[in-house]
Structures are given as C-alpha cells and as structure tokens.
Amino acid sequence: MAQNTDEGTTGERAYRRIRGDILQGRLAPAEKLKLERLKEDYGVSVSTLREVLSRLSSEKLVVAEGQRGFEVAPVSAEELKDIASLRLLLEVHAIAQSFQSGDMDWEARVVAAHHKLAAMEDKKKTEGSPDIETWKRYDWEFHQALISACGSRELMETHGAVFDKYLRYQMLALTDRGEIAAREHRQLMELALNRDAAKAGEVLKAHINGGVEHALAVGRIV
Amino acid sequence: MAQNTDEGTTGERAYRRIRGDILQGRLAPAEKLKLERLKEDYGVSVSTLREVLSRLSSEKLVVAEGQRGFEVAPVSAEELKDIASLRLLLEVHAIAQSFQSGDMDWEARVVAAHHKLAAMEDKKKTEGSPDIETWKRYDWEFHQALISACGSRELMETHGAVFDKYLRYQMLALTDRGEIAAREHRQLMELALNRDAAKAGEVLKAHINGGVEHALAVGRIV
DNA sequence: TCAATAGGTAATTTCAAAAATATATGATGA
C-alpha cells in the first residue's frame, strides 16, 4: 500500500476523519453507513472500516445493531438535554477542583486559551463565521484548560467524551449566540483567576443551558 | 462457518468473553495481547479480534499503542482512587435524582436487587466464596437499581462504564470485606426507601472508600 | 385483495493470506 504520509496507522487516520465527519454533521444523524460506500469515500477496506465503526459505537457516536450494519447515532432534544446536564455535573465539579489546586501554569493555560478563543469570536463577529471548525476547537480547548488542574485523568477524559457529543449538537444546529457566549467565556476566565468556583458554576450553568436553548430553538433537532 | 448457537454475532460473543476475562483478571493487567494466541484461545479470526480490541480500547480496558499491538490496560493505585472518586461523584448525584423521582416500581427494584445480593452475601459468609462472578453481578445490579430512577440515560451509562472499571480492581484484589459491605448495602436500601439522599451519599462515600482501602491493602496493586 | 413464501439481490460478517512494520539476532569495526 501507499506510505503513511500522515501520523499513525491508516485505521487511525480513517477513525479521526470519520469521527470528525460525524461531529461536524457531514455524516448526518441516523444516516446508514454502508460499508461499500464508505470504502469509496475514505479509501480503506471493509475490515478497517469495521474496526473504526466498532470503536465509534463504543463512544455512542454510531449505533451497531445486530446483523444490520452501522448507522450514525440519531439525535433528539431529550438526549441533548441529558448530555448537557451530564456535562454540567462533570464540569462544575472539575472546575471546583481545578480552582482549588490550580497553579500559575494553570492560570497561564486558561488565559492563553481564552485569548485564542476571544480572538476567534471577535473575528467571527466582524467577518461572519469564517472557520467554525477551529472556532469550536478553541472553545473545546478553553473549557479543557479550565478543568486541566482538577487532578483527575478519568474525570477529564469522561468530560471530554461528553463535551464532544455536546459539540456535535451545536454543530448540527449551527447555533451562533456569539456575543453572549463570548461574555460568559470572559467571565469564566476572570472567575478562574479569582478562584470563585461557586460563581463560575452558576455562569457555566447559564452558559450550557443557553447553548441548549439556542440549539433547540433552531428547530433542526426533533 | 458454524451456526450461531448463542445470541448475536461471533464478534459480539468474543467481545463479551474477552471483556469478562479482563474484568475478572483472567487476562492480567499490562499483559500483551498477541493476536495469534488470542485467535487460538477464542477461536476467531484476527480481523474480528481487532474489531473487539478496538472497541475495548475505546473503553480504556485495553491500550492500543501505535503499530505495536494491544495490551490489557495496566492498573495503578492512583487510577483506582481516581476511578473511585469519579464513581462517587456520579453515583451520589444519580442517587439524589433517583431518590427524588423514584416511584413504587423503583422501590420494588431496589428491594428485589438487595434481596438477591443479601442472599448471596449470606451464602458467601457461611460457605466461603462460592461464585464471585455472580456475586459481583448482584452487586452491580443493586447499585444500578439504586440509580435507575435518576432519569438520565447518559448518566447511567457513564456510571456503568466507570463501575465496571472499579469492579475490575475489586476482582484483581479479590477483596472480601463482606460483612461491612453487606451492612452498608442494607443501609443504602433503607435510606432509599426513606428518600434520605444526603445520608445515602455519606454511606456511599464510606462504602467506596472502604472498598478502595481494602483493595490497596492487599498489596497486589502497585 | 391480501398474506405468505420462495427466489434473487444487496449488505454484512468472517476469514485467511499479503503487505507493512517492529523486534530480535548476529556480524563487523572501533
């Protein structure tokens, strides 16, 4: 076969591509994933695909029923609310831990991540929405930075998985409540520097609930 | 090939078997999983194995590094404590929700699950430890019953995954603090019927921390 | 007309072997 130009194995790359396509809605919810077609689209064999899809079914991003193949996990308003409330539980707790034991390096990570995110939000406001993909990645990195001093690898990984599923809904709804979210992000950063976990929990709750409301308001999600 | 005598596909069955063997320590932590050997042991092809192992690597029960194959996830005292604290966070929250909105059916499930578990704990005390596998399953089912009215599928699934990893450590340590655990289980049931979530949280905290201490005391975990 | 079934097609699941990669072995030179 061809040489590995990118990092990792062929399957690894296919995994990242397919996962990204699901999270960004290029593979629509509940869409049937026929192996023959995917084989064409991603240029890998069925066995490799199967490996990738099995992995994604463990993450609940695809469903694999019996002997009837794979499909992209469906979406529902109920699941969105459910995911959001789990994200809130994990993130509030992680933030409290982080605020308690975060050192100077942690503060630097938070400020740096917020800087990149805020720059993106500014650019988005002036020039429309240029690159939603990197914008959402900065969002991810900011929230990850906030909890990065919580001291629990398990908590961070679990939160990351839930966050990804949450982000999928945001991408599907193409929700863009930019200015409000930007203000909340700034508040969170400031509360981090002041170590005010209680207030940060409230802001986060409003932040997440606002995101849910906005996503549901678009009406694309049944 | 041979007919499917059991439920599901061949890969499905291999998945359950291998997963069980990891959780019960028959496949030791950090053990290298050579495909040729597994192929012999489980009677499936390498592609199918690969599919199974990929899935398990998503659950963090095996690690898959680069082009160097798979191995059983290692264990550490630190990870045990980490897992236990995440379990506590999820289960306390789920219990609070459950206690609030549990109906009569829920109470019945809790009582029924406790009955089976208590019977098993009694039998274990008199006859030694007969069937650790089903005993732990009853343990699992009791705790699952307690949170089964929490109203959040995501929370229950996430809790289930964490609980399984916790159980793996208990199996590895062959810990058996039966009478104390049995008393705590009874307390949890009674607190459920009285809807005393706050007290239940405290008991659960002691329950889990006790399990951790006991597992670490055995000294089998580095 | 409708239900049931048989036959054919499409899809999934499983396998075994080829290709790619890593690991071990041993020889060579400083």
Place this chain on the structure above:
DNA sequence: TCATCATATATTTTTGAAATTACCTATTGA
C-alpha cells in the same frame, strides 16, 4: 567491550474475497 548496522524472524496491519444473513420483489394461493 561496546555500539552500529544488516539480516532474519515475529507481529501487526490491511486487504479482498468467501460465507452468512438480511432485504426486496414477485408469484402463488386463499
């Protein structure tokens, strides 16, 4: 003795095709 490189072996990764199962269509009989 030790490091380095080349060769050989072992293992993983990927593929394409065979075996199995599900799905669709049309025919038959009531």
